[in-house]
Amino acid sequence: MIGERPETRALEALDTDACIKLAQDLVRVPSVTGNERAAQDLVALVLEEAGLEVDRFEAKGERSLILNGHVDVVPLGDRQAWHASPWSAHIQAGRMYGRGACDMKSGLAVGISAAAALKKSGLPLRGRLIVQSVVGEEDGGIGTFAMAERGYRADAAYVLEPTRLRLIPAQAGALTFRLRISGRSAHASVRYEGVSAIEKFELVEGRLRQLERSLNQQDHPLFRDYPIAYALNIGRIRSGSWSSTVPDELECEGRVGVPVGMASAEVRRQFAAALTDAAQRDGWLREHPPQLEWYGGQFDAVEVDPDLPAFAALRAAHTQEFDVPPELVGAPYGSDMRLLVHEAETPAILYGPGDIRQAHAADEWIAVNEIVQAARVVTAAAARYLAA
Ligand SMILES: [Zn+2]
Numbered sequence: 024m025i026g027e028r029p030e031t032r033a034l035e036a037l038d039t040d041a042c043i044k045l046a047q048d049l050v051r052v053p054s055v056t057g058n059e060r061a062a063q064d065l066v067a068l069v070l071e072e073a074g075l076e077v078d079r080f081e082a083k084g085e086r087s088l089i090l091n092g093h094v095d096v097v098p099l100g101d102r103q104a105w106h107a108s109p110w111s112a113h114i115q116a117g118r119m120y121g122r123g124a125c126d127m128k129s130g131l132a133v134g135i136s137a138a139a140a141l142k143k144s145g146l147p148l149r150g151r152l153i154v155q156s157v158v159g160e161e162d163g164g165i166g167t168f169a170m171a172e173r174g175y176r177a178d179a180a181y182v183l184e185p186t187r188l189r190l191i192p193a194q195a196g197a198l199t200f201r202l203r204i205s206g207r208s209a210h211a212s213v214r215y216e217g218v219s220a221i222e223k224f225e226l227v228e229g230r231l232r233q234l235e236r237s238l239n240q241q242d243h244p245l246f247r248d249y250p251i252a253y254a255l256n257i258g259r260i261r262s263g264s265w266s267s268t269v270p271d272e273l274e275c276e277g278r279v280g281v282p283v284g285m286a287s288a289e290v291r292r293q294f295a296a297a298l299t300d301a302a303q304r305d306g307w308l309r310e311h312p313p314q315l316e317w318y319g320g321q322f323d324a325v326e327v328d329p330d331l332p333a334f335a336a337l338r339a340a341h342t343q344e345f346d347v348p349p350e351l352v353g354a355p356y357g358s359d360m361r362l363l364v365h366e367a368e369t370p371a372i373l374y375g376p377g378d379i380r381q382a383h384a385a386d387e388w389i390a391v392n393e394i395v396q397a398a399r400v401v402t403a404a405a406a407r408y409l410a411a
Pocket of ligand 1: 184
């Protein structure tokens, strides 16, 4: 009908008799605070009959568990270093090869399989099991952040990152930085008239090594086995334009670890102070201080109580599978764990198949039997924790 106003059409569809009847029906279902279930059952039924979508979840009382995994993988690196296609996922001598096999498509498969098993088992659950398949973990965790923003919360979360089936309740943070150091160009034959940005970088780098040593003075029982628990790595350097020119600029990118128990802001403060200190010791750098920028992944350190019921269930399931309890360790790398804890108020641990050493390497692989073991443990743990 041309010209019909939307409100006219909506009002024609409104059934006020049904509205009164629904109000009566709702009044007839007692729902004193704390005992609202029957009323909510009726509301859900009416909404569904009207063709509306219903999202039922428990605000209190019952249990909930998140299984989290990321689908993004890191770049291939040197393609020539791979012995087969990085996307082949071929299995050879008990190992599955491919970018993401270890970090962490196998872990994600474990989470999905455990959820499917619980569904198929028909076990009544006293709460919700939520599988989160997220993007963007390797560059800061936009996916898990978005899950938190969307309101997904639970009593606990298992982040199924490669931990060699060890349980990780504490995690160092990691902050990505970019540094710009300037020099003054000159022809190589009179290089003493220029200032090499590369030589100035060496001074800065030496001071940053001191910072790394100082950050690693922090003692934590779960991190004692690491030669360097909180590593500072320069991962990329770009400098100079010509072999016979003194380089007048250098840009580098790196990451610095955040000790468990230390705020990221404190690490940033110490980093900036180290740069200032390095600059004070050099005439050129004092006049041309290095420019610092924090960008990309900014992971806070995080620690949770490994005795929470959902984690006790995981430890019990692991113990049942292997006859020994899982090892508890700290992780020296960042992950979405801290987003679950800080943004979604959901205590999270890392537990999953695969060795982090394989994670970003050429010929990345995972032991197939470890995938099976992880699937069994996570399924049993979710059943222990959630089954009514
Ligand atoms: Zn990962």
